[in-house]
Amino acid sequence: MASDIRTSELKSPLDVADYLFRRLHEVGVRGVHGVPGDYNLVALDYIPKASLNWVGNVNELNAGYAADGYARIKGISAVITTFGVGELSLLNAIAGAYSEFVPIVHIVGTPSTLSQKDGMLLHHTLGNGNFDVFSEMSKNISCAMAKLNDPHEAATLIDNAIRECWVQSRPVYITLPTDMVQKKVEGERLKTPIDLSHPPNQAEKEDYVVDVVLKYLHAAKNPIILVDACAQRHRVLNEVHDLIEKSGLPTFVAPMGKGAVNESLSNYGGVYAGDGSNEGVRERVESSDLILSIGAIKSDFNTAGFTYRIGQLSTIDFHSHYVRVKYSEYPGVRMQGVLKKIVDKMGKLNIQPGPKPSNEIAHVDMKISTSEVVTHDWLWPRVGQWLQPNDIVITETGTANFGIWETKFPEGVSALSQVLWGSIGYSVGACQGAALAAKEMGNRRTILFVGDGSFELTAQEVSTMIRQHLNPIIFLINNEGYTIERYIHGMNATYNDISQWKYTDLVPTFGGTSENSKTYQIKNKQEAENLFNDETFAKAEKLQFVELYMPKEDAPKALKLVAEASARNNAKQR
Numbered sequence: 180m181a182s183d184i185r186t187s188e189l190k191s192p193l194d195v196a197d198y199l200f201r202r203l204h205e206v207g208v209r210g211v212h213g214v215p216g217d218y219n220l221v222a223l224d225y226i227p228k229a230s231l232n233w234v235g236n237v238n239e240l241n242a243g244y245a246a247d248g249y250a251r252i253k254g255i256s257a258v259i260t261t262f263g264v265g266e267l268s269l270l271n272a273i274a275g276a277y278s279e280f281v282p283i284v285h286i287v288g289t290p291s292t293l294s295q296k297d298g299m300l301l302h303h304t305l306g307n308g309n310f311d312v313f314s315e316m317s318k319n320i321s322c323a324m325a326k327l328n329d330p331h332e333a334a335t336l337i338d339n340a341i342r343e344c345w346v347q348s349r350p351v352y353i354t355l356p357t358d359m360v361q362k363k364v365e366g367e368r369l370k371t372p373i374d375l376s377h378p379p380n381q382a383e384k385e386d387y388v389v390d391v392v393l394k395y396l397h398a399a400k401n402p403i404i405l406v407d408a409c410a411q412r413h414r415v416l417n418e419v420h421d422l423i424e425k426s427g428l429p430t431f432v433a434p435m436g437k438g439a440v441n442e443s444l445s446n447y448g449g450v451y452a453g454d455g456s457n458e459g460v461r462e463r464v465e466s467s468d469l470i471l472s473i474g475a476i477k478s479d480f481n482t483a484g485f486t487y488r489i490g491q492l493s494t495i496d497f498h499s500h501y502v503r504v505k506y507s508e509y510p511g512v513r514m515q516g517v518l519k520k521i522v523d524k525m526g527k528l529n530i531q532p533g534p535k536p537s538n539e540i541a542h543v544d545m546k547i548s549t550s551e552v553v554t555h556d557w558l559w560p561r562v563g564q565w566l567q568p569n570d571i572v573i574t575e576t577g578t579a580n581f582g583i584w585e586t587k588f589p590e591g592v593s594a595l596s597q598v599l600w601g602s603i604g605y606s607v608g609a610c611q612g613a614a615l616a617a618k619e620m621g622n623r624r625t626i627l628f629v630g631d632g633s634f635e636l637t638a639q640e641v642s643t644m645i646r647q648h649l650n651p652i653i654f655l656i657n658n659e660g661y662t663i664e665r666y667i668h669g670m671n672a673t674y675n676d677i678s679q680w681k682y683t684d685l686v687p688t689f690g691g692t693s694e695n696s697k698t699y700q701i702k703n704k705q706e707a708e709n710l711f712n713d714e715t716f717a718k719a720e721k722l723q724f725v726e727l728y729m730p731k732e733d734a735p736k737a738l739k740l741v742a743e744a745s746a747r748n749n750a751k752q753r
Contacts, residue, residue, distance in 0.1 A: 191365065194364075196360045212259070216288060237643060248610060323340045384509065431533070437588075442536075550704070571617055572586075573610045578734050603633040622650075639689070
């Protein structure tokens with residue numbers, strides 16, 4: 180009776196699940212990934228009521244990868260699993276999103292609060308009455324936790340979790356017990372959108388940091404800009420592009436920052452990754468007397484095996500929660516406000532020109548007969564010639580991740596990869612999520628480059644692409660196994676070999692027809708050239724799957740360098 184009285188006091192009663200999904204719609208989510216399970220089934224009924232689309236993935240790990248890809252294009256995503264068995268299958272993907280600053284709202288349907296209180300011996304549990312064990316596992320890879328066990332707190336917890344997910348650009352974890360789905364909350368709250376803004380920097384402190392930065396910037400003889408992943412994740416690309424265009428400074432990207440910068444600009448210089456840099460880039464970057472480093476993540480793969488040769492004494496670091504000028508750090512000063520003021524006040528700077536990357540294929544590769552097999556040195560510049568403005572390009576951990584460094588993008592291209600977490604198979608799920616986001620935003624072309632070994636881990640997600648009427652172009656690189664692993668250790672070891680599938684046969688197996696899909700097998704440069712010149716292929720009006728044969732031991736130069744460094748690090752002794 181007391182519950183009825185409290186509900187009657189609400190101005191606009193709304194079910195908890197309805198409130199949750201309407202809030203997700205508010206922040207831009209339109210497709211919800213996940214796998215149904217008995218603890219989340221009633222909640223799933225509310226998805227279409229909130230004008231959301233249930234995607235439905237083949238398994239939870241793929242759903243997590245897909246949510247990651249979706250979030251990188253749309254800005255935030257949601258994935259739903261069931262308690263225990265479902266959420267644990269997702270954790271690898273959530274950990275990757277946490278490490279790479281990708282905002283995913285993870286919703287877990289759990290047993291009722293009564294069942295949990297009584298410690299009932301339920302399925303999907305460890306049989307010990309502990310219903311917190313799985314949430315504890317997610318705690319360290321979530322920036323906020325919201326357990327919706329009380330309707331009085333539910334709306335506030337939901338709003339806070341979504342805000343933290345957006346602001347910190349990392350996953351959050353929300354539990355939705357079966358007996359809470361239809362509990363009532365105040366629907367009037369929906370009239371006030373969630374505040375997704377950051378508090379402004381303290382004005383005096385911000386102005387001081389700007390003055391310090393400008394002092395060194397005006398004194399520099401050959402400053403440059405280096406952009407990395409956190410410029411994308413923390414949504415400062417507008418400010419970054421203003422700085423690049425108005426300053427005219429030579430601008431470079433780290434591998435994880437690929438796609439963050441308009442590479443058609445005249446002052447774009449290429450990819451800097453230490454010894455794995457594009458031609459002429461390492462010398463230009465490392466000779467600079469001041470580097471404006473924006474959103475850096477200096478991991479092993481992102482620095483070509485820690486081969487950066489940039490001193491802190493010549494670096495100004497801009498990050499989401501601090502700015503570091505040489506060896507002086509200013510905590511609590513977000514880069515967004517600082518960058519805006521630098522652009523407004525910087526005036527004329529000293530500029531020394533940088534390298535001019537292109538998609539020209541090396542002369543030695545052009546001379547090779549078109550009957551020769553496709554090589555990495557030939558492929559990646561040719562891909563750059565074929566790409567179109569605003570394409571979405573996903574590359575898998577392995578040869579594709581490193582090869583794409585040699586591709587100069589047209590304007591507006593978005594690049595997705597998982598350089599830091601590096602979970603093989605990620606890109607197939609991410610492709611599905613990115614393609615769905617692209618469809619919602621106007622059907623940008625979505626293009627995946629994935630190795631055969633990685634593809635075999637998550638191949639089933641092609642079926643979701645077909646079921647959701649998505650039209651990605653998938654290039655499967657058939658090079659007989661785990662090439663990146665071969666270069667780290669065991670070039671001819673059997674553990675780096677894989678079963679040779681009939682890859683193109685999988686498309687019809689997963690539901691593809693001549694109306695919604697097409698497959699190709701490419702075994703030499705002439706066949707590849709014909710495909711790149713095919714206007715129908717380029718239109719991407721259906722799912723297209725290209726099996727691209729490449730030599731087993733061929734790899735991009737950068738991959739070889741990173742693999743050697745990784746092997747050395749692995750072999751270090753105490």
